[in-house]
Amino acid sequence: MINTVKQLMDAFHQQKTTLPYVTLKSDGSYAGWVSDFRFRFHGQKDNLRLDLNHENDRFLLYVLAVVWSRSGPWENSAFFVAHLKFNKLDNPLLWLKKEFVRQQRESRLTDAAAILQNIESPSSRKKISFRADIFNSIAILATRWTEIEKSLADCAASGDYIPFVYLLRNIDGLGTNGKKMMIKIPLILREFRCQQIYSNIPGEYCCVPDNRVKVAAKALSDMKLSSAYPGLPNLLKASAQIYAVYGDLYDLPLFASNDLHTS
């Protein structure tokens, strides 16, 4: 059993190469989730990755966060982003058209099955499905796209990212049923920080205290993690607590905890 931070870190470092979502830089810090999806399309040499220097890839990062802000295993969001990338549906302008969005929602079942055919030995804990309620959320993301990009650039210039966090938080419809996105906002900031697109993003804003992470933290006798709900200040507080312990590995060791075995 993993009961302490040290036991978790030992197990994490022993088994990090076997985990399908852990990608580290040469200095040992986390390279970011989207730096390597750990699968590739047939005939391609490299694994799928997002390069946040490119606008369409930035859009896909937000899509990943929005789709992930829902019930269901995380593989659904990763393969959905792969689907958009593979079929070149990653231009935000496409998602401004109602008819396009409707068609995407209509073909979601066949699309979910089809993307797996295009990937070299795909693996998932559960069956892949594209939820019906993600498509409107992406359309909303598209309508606010230039505003979001500008806000992030403005925050980078000022060094204060709080306005960006609140902008994302206050958009109705990025979550389920017209609700808002919350818990995956740090994911977006973290990816920009990891790829050093904006190097002045504080690491304290970059840890995701999602359910997996909270459960793992609870099991550790020497780590206290306050509830990330209900407010944004609580989310940022929990994120800072994680960063204080794990630094530039962010929430990764906690996220991985459930997949680690003790010898």
Place this chain on the structure above:
DNA sequence: AACTTCTCGAGATTTCAGTC
């Protein structure tokens, strides 16, 4: 004492997976 913030758990929601 009054007010604010934090903590925790129940509830709503959507989909998967197993059973009849």
Place this chain on the structure above:
DNA sequence: GACTGAAATCTCGAGAAGTT
């Protein structure tokens, strides 16, 4: 095909804890 339980995430409210 219908039903049921499990999984995952956000919302909300009641009570605890902290502040002024």
